[in-house]
Amino acid sequence: MSSRKNVHNMRYVRMFLLFFQDVNVQRARSFVWFLLSLLNPLLLLVFWSGVYAQNHGMLQGWSLSTISSYYILLIIASAFLDVHIEETVAILDIREGGLVKYLTRPFSYFWLMFLSELPWRVFQGGLGVLIFLFFALFFNNLIQLTQDPVIIILSFLVIGLAYMLSFVFKMILGLSAFWVTDFWGLQQLVEVTALSFAGFLMPLEFYPKILEQIAYILPFSYIIYFPVVAIQGKLSALQLFQILGIQALWICALTVCYRYLWRKGIEKFVGVGQ
Amino acid sequence: MRRYFKIYRRILYLNFVSLVAYRANFFNSLISSLVWGGFSIISILLLTNRTSSLFGWSRDEIILLTCSYSVIIGFFHVFFSRNFEYFSRLVDLGELDTLLIKPVDSQFFISLRYINYASIVRVIVGIFLVVYLLRDTEVSLFSVMGYCLMMFFGLIVLYSLWYIITSLTVWFSRLSNIVEFLFTITNVSRFPPQMYREFSWYVFLFLFPLTLIIATPTKFLINKIDFPDVLILIITASVLFIVSRFFWKLALRFYTSASS
Numbered sequence: 001m002s003s004r005k006n007v008h009n010m011r012y013v014r015m016f017l018l019f020f021q022d023v024n025v026q027r028a029r030s031f032v033w034f035l036l037s038l039l040n041p042l043l044l045l046v047f048w049s050g051v052y053a054q055n056h057g058m059l060q061g062w063s064l065s066t067i068s069s070y071y072i073l074l075i076i077a078s079a080f081l082d083v084h085i086e087e088t089v090a091i092l093d094i095r096e097g098g099l100v101k102y103l104t105r106p107f108s109y110f111w112l113m114f115l116s117e118l119p120w121r122v123f124q125g126g127l128g129v130l131i132f133l134f135f136a137l138f139f140n141n142l143i144q145l146t147q148d149p150v151i152i153i154l155s156f157l158v159i160g161l162a163y164m165l166s167f168v169f170k171m172i173l174g175l176s177a178f179w180v181t182d183f184w185g186l187q188q189l190v191e192v193t194a195l196s197f198a199g200f201l202m203p204l205e206f207y208p209k210i211l212e213q214i215a216y217i218l219p220f221s222y223i224i225y226f227p228v229v230a231i232q233g234k235l236s237a238l239q240l241f242q243i244l245g246i247q248a249l250w251i252c253a254l255t256v257c258y259r260y261l262w263r264k265g266i267e268k269f270v271g272v273g274q
Numbered sequence: 275m276r277r278y279f280k281i282y283r284r285i286l287y288l289n290f291v292s293l294v295a296y297r298a299n300f301f302n303s304l305i306s307s308l309v310w311g312g313f314s315i316i317s318i319l320l321l322t323n324r325t326s327s328l329f330g331w332s333r334d335e336i337i338l339l340t341c342s343y344s345v346i347i348g349f350f351h352v353f354f355s356r357n358f359e360y361f362s363r364l365v366d367l368g369e370l371d372t373l374l375i376k377p378v379d380s381q382f383f384i385s386l387r388y389i390n391y392a393s394i395v396r397v398i399v400g401i402f403l404v405v406y407l408l409r410d411t412e413v414s415l416f417s418v419m420g421y422c423l424m425m426f427f428g429l430i431v432l433y434s435l436w437y438i439i440t441s442l443t444v445w446f447s448r449l450s451n452i453v454e455f456l457f458t459i460t461n462v463s464r465f466p467p468q469m470y471r472e473f474s475w476y477v478f479l480f481l482f483p484l485t486l487i488i489a490t491p492t493k494f495l496i497n498k499i500d501f502p503d504v505l506i507l508i509i510t511a512s513v514l515f516i517v518s519r520f521f522w523k524l525a526l527r528f529y530t531s532a533s534s
Binding site: 026028029032033035036039040043044046047049050051053054055059181182184185188189192195196201202206207208211 | 298299302305306309310312313316317320321323324325328329446448449450451452454455458459461462465469470472473477
């Protein structure tokens with residue numbers, strides 16, 4: 001019984017490695033995707049360094065080094081945590097009918113997509129870590145991270161749940177293509193909302209109070225902002241437990257939503273071929 | 275030349291027909307344009323929330339820079355960006371051959387055959403905001419004309435840079451996502467050039483052409499322009515346009531067609 005289970009698990013490991021090979025083949029494309037995650041935080045870092053040069057001090061409790069580490073960690077976060085599976089699900093699988101081939105296979109579509117996306121995130125997140133190491137080596141004064149082992153462990157848990165939350169959310173967005181004829185409109189709207197409320201622009205504490213409160217209600221800040229500030233050591237252990245709880249709640253709610261949409265969507269899906 | 279005007283008029287017409295036929299697509303692009311335009315303005319309002327001036331520009335001038343960015347990017351989206359999106363996939367999908375055998379200049383046809391009418395809304399919103407921001411400022415007709423002229427040259431810089439970089443797909447056909455990178459790097463032009471100069475001269479030199487696109491027209495509008503600024507933009511636009519033509523011809527010499 002246990003050997004059958006092992007074989008079953010090994011299938012997924014084997015698939016993950018195959019998907020990793022695919023990413024390796026397309027490493028130039030992946031590098032360009034990574035540049036997108038790199039450019040915006042760097043641009044904003046340059047902007048804030050000018051703001052701090054003019055103000056010579058702290059803004060909302062953030063010094064130049066804390067805000068620099070925020071944007072440098074944001075590079076890793078947006079490369080690793082900002083999942084982009086929705087286009088594959090909506091366009092290649094649902095609209096162009098690629099889903100048919102997955103429906104006949106003895107694998108869960110959800111986990112197959114998970115395994116196909118993970119190597120892209122690992123590759124790009126790895127590049128982000130290299131950039132971080134570059135800054136840590138040559139601009140040591142710009143980096144400020146937590147040293148507390150408990151906070152580090154909890155922060156990694158927050159990162160893990162942030163990845164799952166990001167993935168389930170983007171899968172749901174992809175599934176919207178079962179009903180929405182023009183997927184791009186919805187995708188763009190979600191992208192702009194995420195850019196505004198996930199902390200891509202600046203730390204959420206800098207926002208006007210009302211926008212900050214909205215950001216804490218929406219799931220986006222639990223995908224990008226909180227993992228970054230957690231690893232910076234800006235949150236206490238208690239606050240991290242609260243974040244983990246909220247992330248878990250979001251994942252549960254979205255998983256239920258995903259299952260429902262998948263069931264209804266499959267009933268509606270038509271694959272045509274000869 | 276007249277023949278090309280005639281062809282372009284036909285392209286404008288055909289794209290309009292397509293707009294009428296696919297109204298949902300048009301409506302979607304319209305919303306998308308508004309959303310992105312709104313985002314770029316809201317983001318600069320948030321970023322400059324705690325400051326009255328930066329890099330020698332007042333807060334209002336920095337916001338004006340973003341509004342001008344909306345106008346130029348709006349025009350760029352109307353006339354060029356959709357073409358570049360297709361251009362980046364032409365080699366990868368093996369469709370370039372079909373375009374090369376047409377009896378028109380390939381650069382003309384590749385970069386001008388699609389029009390995105392929906393993005394006009396971004397231009398209109400941008401112009402409206404520029405006018406609103408300048409409501410208490412005296413602006414002469416000369417400044418407005420200079421602003422428009424500098425915008426035209428700014429567009430040529432943007433077009434040429436995009437064309438040069440997208441031409442790389444002839445050698446690296448898998449880089450069809452390069453346009454996404456270009457969209458992101460164009461954001462550089464939204465900020466004052468002094469920001470990059472104060473940060474690092476190397477960064478400034480690397481981004482130099484992009485820093486001219488929006489800043490020079492805006493400076494013209496608020497009477498902060500110097501003659502060398504105008505000259506630099508015109509020379510940069512002319513040189514980059516010539517380089518884009520040369521680079522495209524060079525790329526085609528290495529093109530091996532889809533079937534070979």
